[in-house]
Amino acid sequence: MSERSRKQIIERIRQATGRRISSYPEAEVKDSRDRRLEHASEAELVEVFCARQEELGGRVFIEGTPETLLEALAERVRQLATGPVWVEKGLEIGGRPVLAALRQRGILSLHEAGTPPQGLSWKECLAEASVGITGADWLLAQTGSVVLVHTSDRPRSLSLLPSVHLVVAPVRILVPDLDAVIPRLGERFGTGGFPAVTVITGSSRTADIEKILVRGVHGPQILEVFLLV
Numbered sequence: 001m002s003e004r005s006r007k008q009i010i011e012r013i014r015q016a017t018g019r020r021i022s023s024y025p026e027a028e029v030k031d032s033r034d035r036r037l038e039h040a041s042e043a044e045l046v047e048v049f050c051a052r053q054e055e056l057g058g059r060v061f062i063e064g065t066p067e068t069l070l071e072a073l074a075e076r077v078r079q080l081a082t083g084p085v086w087v088e089k090g091l092e093i094g095g096r097p098v099l100a101a102l103r104q105r106g107i108l109s110l111h112e113a114g115t116p117p118q119g120l121s122w123k124e125c126l127a128e129a130s131v132g133i134t135g136a137d138w139l140l141a142q143t144g145s146v147v148l149v150h151t152s153d154r155p156r157s158l159s160l161l162p163s164v165h166l167v168v169a170p171v172r173i174l175v176p177d178l179d180a181v182i183p184r185l186g187e188r189f190g191t192g193g194f195p196a197v198t199v200i201t202g203s204s205r206t207a208d209i210e211k212i213l214v215r216g217v218h219g220p221q222i223l224e225v226f227l228l229v
Helices: 003-017 035-039 042-055 066-080 098-104 182-189
Strands: 060-063 085-090 110-111 131-134 137-142 144-151 164-170 196-200 205-207 213-215 222-227
Touching: 003 066, 035 042, 042 060, 042 222, 060 066, 066 098, 066 131, 066 222, 085 098, 098 110
Parallel strands: 060 222, 085 110, 085 131, 131 164, 164 222
Antiparallel strands: 137 144, 144 196, 205 213
């Protein structure tokens, strides 16, 4: 419907009902971005990201070498895993393959999220997963969010179905906010074959009409980030 037709219909309704149709001022749109982050140092972005994660009930493990990060990751998997552990296919940190590193550290029931077995869907494969380990494409300091671009090696369900989601990432992908990501997505993918993108801000939270907050109903109960600086 054209704008002209819409106005004609509204005018006929006004005349038929004898009602006066009031015009309302447009709502003011406020910029919620923290402009200070645009010029923040790497250390300042890390500090803000960690603070936001803490507010969301998450944790950030900051490590200076791939070895110490992988050791911290393995220890956390030992503490949290109650069933199969799935790792994003080809996931590396600092040039170290994460799957192999966890195996070397004695983590059992490990699976790599490549192609699902014939006849099975990712939903069926990951239904019993207790921990999903992924990388990230960007981390957003302002909101403490994790941005994932999904591929065949990183199915969406890997960050959704397990009760625990652990993210392994280098500090270089930490950016101020979502506005810094949008143009980079355009540069990477152009106009064709644009993938699914998920922005994860904290663990899954759901509240009913009585405002009782429950974690893990529509996603992981726990989200933690292992950051290599």
